[in-house]
Amino acid sequence: MKHAAGLVRATLLAVILLISSGALAQNVLNRTVSFQVNRQQLDQVLEILSNKGNFYFSYNSNIIKRDSLVTLSIYNKTVKQVMEALFPEGYEFKESGNYIILRRTPIKISMVTERTASEEKVYYVTGYILDDQTGETVSNASIYEKNQLASAISDGQGFFRLKLKSRYSKAALTVSKSLYEDTTIVIEPKYNQRVSIAIVPVQNSDKTITITPYTFDAPDSIVIAVRKADSSHWIYTYRKADSAMVGKTGAGKWLLTTWQKVQAINLQKFFTVRPYQLSLLPGLSTNGRLNSQVINNVSLNVWGGYSGGVNGVELAGWFNIDNKDVRWVQAAGLVNIVGGQVDGVQLAGIHNTVVDSVNGFQAAGISNFVNRQFIGAQVSGIYNHVGGSMNGLQAAGIGNFGNSNTKGAQIAGILNVNRRDLNGAQIAGVLNVNFQETKGAQIAGVINYTKKLSGVQIGLINIADTSDGYSIGLINIIFKGYHKLAFYGNEVFPFNAAFKTGNSKLYSILMAGVEPTKDKKAYTFGYGLGREYYINNKWRVNAEIIAQQVYLGSWDYFNSLNRAEVHLHYKLSKHFSLYAGPSLSVYYSDQKTKFDGYKNNIRSMKDDNLEVWSGFTVGIDIF
Numbered sequence: 001m002k003h004a005a006g007l008v009r010a011t012l013l014a015v016i017l018l019i020s021s022g023a024l025a026q027n028v029l030n031r032t033v034s035f036q037v038n039r040q041q042l043d044q045v046l047e048i049l050s051n052k053g054n055f056y057f058s059y060n061s062n063i064i065k066r067d068s069l070v071t072l073s074i075y076n077k078t079v080k081q082v083m084e085a086l087f088p089e090g091y092e093f094k095e096s097g098n099y100i101i102l103r104r105t106p107i108k109i110s111m112v113t114e115r116t117a118s119e120e121k122v123y124y125v126t127g128y129i130l131d132d133q134t135g136e137t138v139s140n141a142s143i144y145e146k147n148q149l150a151s152a153i154s155d156g157q158g159f160f161r162l163k164l165k166s167r168y169s170k171a172a173l174t175v176s177k178s179l180y181e182d183t184t185i186v187i188e189p190k191y192n193q194r195v196s197i198a199i200v201p202v203q204n205s206d207k208t209i210t211i212t213p214y215t216f217d218a219p220d221s222i223v224i225a226v227r228k229a230d231s232s233h234w235i236y237t238y239r240k241a242d243s244a245m246v247g248k249t250g251a252g253k254w255l256l257t258t259w260q261k262v263q264a265i266n267l268q269k270f271f272t273v274r275p276y277q278l279s280l281l282p283g284l285s286t287n288g289r290l291n292s293q294v295i296n297n298v299s300l301n302v303w304g305g306y307s308g309g310v311n312g313v314e315l316a317g318w319f320n321i322d323n324k325d326v327r328w329v330q331a332a333g334l335v336n337i338v339g340g341q342v343d344g345v346q347l348a349g350i351h352n353t354v355v356d357s358v359n360g361f362q363a364a365g366i367s368n369f370v371n372r373q374f375i376g377a378q379v380s381g382i383y384n385h386v387g388g389s390m391n392g393l394q395a396a397g398i399g400n401f402g403n404s405n406t407k408g409a410q411i412a413g414i415l416n417v418n419r420r421d422l423n424g425a426q427i428a429g430v431l432n433v434n435f436q437e438t439k440g441a442q443i444a445g446v447i448n449y450t451k452k453l454s455g456v457q458i459g460l461i462n463i464a465d466t467s468d469g470y471s472i473g474l475i476n477i478i479f480k481g482y483h484k485l486a487f488y489g490n491e492v493f494p495f496n497a498a499f500k501t502g503n504s505k506l507y508s509i510l511m512a513g514v515e516p517t518k519d520k521k522a523y524t525f526g527y528g529l530g531r532e533y534y535i536n537n538k539w540r541v542n543a544e545i546i547a548q549q550v551y552l553g554s555w556d557y558f559n560s561l562n563r564a565e566v567h568l569h570y571k572l573s574k575h576f577s578l579y580a581g582p583s584l585s586v587y588y589s590d591q592k593t594k595f596d597g598y599k600n601n602i603r604s605m606k607d608d609n610l611e612v613w614s615g616f617t618v619g620i621d622i623f
Helices: 002-025 042-053 079-086 250-255 258-266 288-293
Strands: 032-041 056-060 069-078 091-096 099-104 110-117 122-131 142-145 150-153 159-165 171-176 183-187 191-199 208-211 272-281 294-301 304-307 309-316 319-322 326-332 335-338 342-348 351-354 358-364 367-370 374-380 383-386 390-396 399-402 406-412 415-418 422-428 431-438 441-444 447-453 456-458 461-467 470-472 475-478 482-490 495-502 507-515 522-534 539-551 559-571 576-589 610-622
Touching: 032 042, 032 079, 042 056, 042 069, 042 079, 069 079, 079 091, 079 099, 142 159, 142 258, 150 159, 150 258, 150 288, 171 191, 183 191, 250 319, 250 335, 250 351, 258 288, 272 288, 288 294, 288 304, 294 304, 294 319, 304 309, 319 326, 326 335, 335 342, 342 351, 351 358, 358 367, 367 374, 374 383, 383 390, 390 399, 399 406, 406 415, 415 422, 431 441, 441 447, 447 456, 447 470, 456 461, 461 470, 470 475, 475 507, 495 522, 507 539, 522 559, 539 576, 559 610
Parallel strands: 056 099, 122 191, 272 294, 294 309, 304 319, 309 326, 319 335, 326 342, 335 351, 342 358, 351 367, 358 374, 367 383, 374 390, 383 399, 390 406, 399 415, 406 422, 415 431, 422 441, 431 447, 441 456, 447 461, 456 470, 461 475, 475 495
Antiparallel strands: 032 069, 056 208, 091 099, 110 191, 122 159, 142 150, 142 171, 171 183, 272 304, 309 319, 422 431, 482 495, 482 610, 495 507, 507 522, 522 539, 539 559, 559 576, 576 610
């Protein structure tokens, strides 16, 4: 009896699972729904249907009139029946998982409407480019024949006209357009013909709307998405290749026509190879108007040329423009523009622009610009710019800029700037700036700045946030370093003050002193360097050398006092310490005249001009 009862329960469970499985496996289009709407907007009706049927909608906003008013009374009808009532003709409904993708019924990919045999050496293909979904014409689409390197662009009404040569036994037209799938059709050669070609939009473009169940608010977010090849998954990114970027550079905007810029955007997937080409100007080339998609071994441009790339040598009287990489040698009288990478030598009379990277030597009369990594030597008359890391040499008459880590040297007449770590040298006539760590040397006529110094700074003013290196200059400022204000006396000048900045390895000293005795006045000022040696928390030893000028009533004489001192410091508190120590002085003076109110000299001057003696220093440090 128990066995029979268990068998019944197992059977009932199996039936329930089968029913549930069948319900879950039911196609979205076959699910039944019931609802009623009266003069409701079409997009809102689709949201209600999505909610009732528990599925997602995806459609392009261009293919339906979302504000159309709908009146319907639905009772136990399938989703497919509702869709057919809403969209009676010209549409199709495809399932993908729990999605229904609403599309216009695709129109025929291509259709020949006229055809006549050509008796000439050339024939013409004309026609229109159409959107597969909306049926509307598509402007600015590129139409080209790969083998003949013939191309055209559709006009504002989607019309194109393409001239082809009859000597080719085969011909195939490819249509490329940004945010559309590439479409290729085979045509019969040697016939003048008119065709209509439909191209398919990339799915889930910026016009795509997705409606989810259990919400009546269509999402506002817009994404540009590209379907993976042979997959139902989406890649929610869209990045234009660098080959389209040359038209956005300053020189590219000026030198290239709108037609050529549109071609570069549309034809980013198409490049071919030819051994050589000769151009007068962009578009006037032995490779035809598609030279911008051809990579040549030898490229000669009388005035200027626009090529796909170079794998050899390219020369121009005025300018070279290349969509992709350039290898070995490129030279122009005025300007070079490269959308990819340069490996080799690039020379220009005025300016070089490389959208990607450079590995080699780059020289220009005025400026060089590299958007990404640079390895080698970059030389210009005025300015060099590297947008990524730099490994090598930058030399410019006025300024150099590095946006990432630099290994090597920046040499400029006025200014060097590096935004990340510097492992090498910055040498400038006026100013060096490094925003991260400097592990080499900064040498400037006026100011050096780095965030962290692990090397050496040599300049009139040296500035760093932190320092483990050496700053050598008149003023050295380490914001998180060594700062002392000292008041002291010695055997020559009883009242002295000094400001000491830098770090414990090396700090600079700016000092001034006075002997105020009536009729025996003397003044001094000077500059020195010092180093501090740590003993323990209370005791330090400092070694200093100071060069001073002594004023004894007239600036017409040279009175030089040079002192070497050793101080023993005792720390009284966080901000105060006492110190004292011996000194050795060397004094030279060519002054023989005594001025009223001033000393005749600071020493007895046993020698006519030179005196050496030992002395002492006693003082207090603050901070």
